[in-house]
Amino acid sequence: MISKAIESDKEQITYITARTGVFSQEEIETVPILFDEYLEYGADNDAYKFIVYRDGDKVLGFACYGIRDLADGVYDLFWIAVDPGVHQKGVGRALINATEAAVRELGGRIIIAETSGPTEYESTRKFYVKVGFVNEATIKDFYRSGDDLKIFTKRI
Amino acid sequence: MISKAIESDKEQITYITARTGVFSQEEIETVPILFDEYLEYGADNDAYKFIVYRDGDKVLGFACYGIRDLADGVYDLFWIAVDPGVHQKGVGRALINATEAAVRELGGRIIIAETSGPTEYESTRKFYVKVGFVNEATIKDFYRSGDDLKIFTKRI
Numbered sequence: 001m002i003s004k005a006i007e008s009d010k011e012q013i014t015y016i017t018a019r020t021g022v023f024s025q026e027e028i029e030t031v032p033i034l035f036d037e038y039l040e041y042g043a044d045n046d047a048y049k050f051i052v053y054r055d056g057d058k059v060l061g062f063a064c065y066g067i068r069d070l071a072d073g074v075y076d077l078f079w080i081a082v083d084p085g086v087h088q089k090g091v092g093r094a095l096i097n098a099t100e101a102a103v104r105e106l107g108g109r110i111i112i113a114e115t116s117g118p119t120e121y122e123s124t125r126k127f128y129v130k131v132g133f134v135n136e137a138t139i140k141d142f143y144r145s146g147d148d149l150k151i152f153t154k155r156i
Numbered sequence: 157m158i159s160k161a162i163e164s165d166k167e168q169i170t171y172i173t174a175r176t177g178v179f180s181q182e183e184i185e186t187v188p189i190l191f192d193e194y195l196e197y198g199a200d201n202d203a204y205k206f207i208v209y210r211d212g213d214k215v216l217g218f219a220c221y222g223i224r225d226l227a228d229g230v231y232d233l234f235w236i237a238v239d240p241g242v243h244q245k246g247v248g249r250a251l252i253n254a255t256e257a258a259v260r261e262l263g264g265r266i267i268i269a270e271t272s273g274p275t276e277y278e279s280t281r282k283f284y285v286k287v288g289f290v291n292e293a294t295i296k297d298f299y300r301s302g303d304d305l306k307i308f309t310k311r312i
Contacts, residue, residue: 027226070183072300110298137293139309142266144228153295 002098005050005062010035012059013052016083022120023081031079034064046106048078051098053091059083061091063099065111073109075099080113096131100156110153117148128152158254161206161218166191168215169208172239178276179237187235190220202262204234207254209247216242219251221259221267229265231255236269252287256312266309273304284308 005013010032017023017031038048046067053061061082068074077099082091103111113133115124125135133152142149161169166188173179173187194204202223209217217238224230233255238247259267269289271280281291289308298305 024226030226070180070186071298071305074298109301110295112295137295137307139266139268139293139307141311142227142230145265149227151293151295155297 001055002051002053002094005035005038005052007039009050009052009059009062010039013050013062013081016059016062016081017079019084020081021084022124031064034078038064049102051095051102053082053095060086060089061095063095065099065103067106067108068112073107075103075106075108075111077111077113092127093131100154104156108156110155113152113154115150115152116143117150118146121150125150125152157211158207158209158250161191161194161208163195165206165208165215165218166195169206169218169237172215172218172237173235175240176237177240178280187220190234194220205258207251207258209238209251215239216245217247217251219255221255223262223264224268229263231259231262231264231267233267233269248283249287256310260312264312266311269308269310271306271308272299273306274302277306281306281308 013035014028014032018028034048035050038045038050041047048064048066050062050064052059062079063077064079065075065077068076080092080095100111113128115121115128133154135150136153137151139149141147169191170184170188174184190204191206194206197203204220204222206218206220208215218235219233220235221231221233224232236248236251256267269284271277271284289310291306292309293307295305297303
């Protein structure tokens with residue numbers, strides 16, 4: 001059910017991002033921009049790779065990851081989002097598993113997921129821990145005063 | 157003695173980066189690429205700003221900084237390098253002071269400098285501490301096994 005994203009997924013991916021309720025307007029607007037770069041450079045580019053969890057024509061969730069410059073085998077998980085209507089059904093875990101498998105195949109050693117400190121991200125942080133990530137580093141007040149950058153990592 | 161970098165500084169900036177002896181070939185090759193983006197987008201773009209410490213026609217050091225996406229008032233200090241022939245003469249500190257002043261004027265709150273764990277970067281890490289940065293976070297084995305990412309921050 002997981003496959004590389006295709007052009008016609010763009011609208012559903014953007015819609016899911018908005019529907020999660022945890023991303024800022026600026027963050028939501030970033031997704032279609034990255035998706036256009038992904039389409040432009042092709043699915044084999046290392047900068048942005050989009051995968052989707054598909055049920056028939058419906059996209060239930062997506063992940064976007066890419067290689068970190070100037071490091072050896074480090075991949076950023078830029079986005080993972082699941083339609084709020086299908087939470088707790090294993091879509092997120094399946095997307096993480098597929099990302100890990102792909103990163104491992106590319107020779108990756110570490111996946112990094114950056115998230116935020118406030119309460120509305122608590123379920124995101126719990127999810128990362130559940131699928132084996134560790135909150136390895138924190139930058140206080142990064143996003144704004146009272147809103148820390150939480151860097152989660154997973155060795156694969 | 158500190159001013160915005162101009163096109164003719166490119167060669168000296170690249171040369172200084174190579175001469176420091178601490179950057180990898182890949183990192184050295186990144187500098188002229190960023191410098192070209194800086195020239196292309198103009199000195200007022202927020203992504204990459206280059207400043208130089210100039211003594212007559214000679215560039216003694218440079219810094220490159222830019223705004224971090226999706227955060228409020230966070231600037232990355234991507235590069236700071238001083239010609240090894242003029243170390244300990246205050247060039248680095250002057251570049252940091254100028255960067256801070258510029259970032260403050262742009263409404264910045266935090267400057268982030270990412271560096272590496274191994275011994276050859278020890279003088280870099282000591283320099284950051286001397287000019288008021290703190291090693292706020294570390295990602296183990298980031299660059300490669302045994303080579304950590306050290307994230308230094310300074311609140312301004």
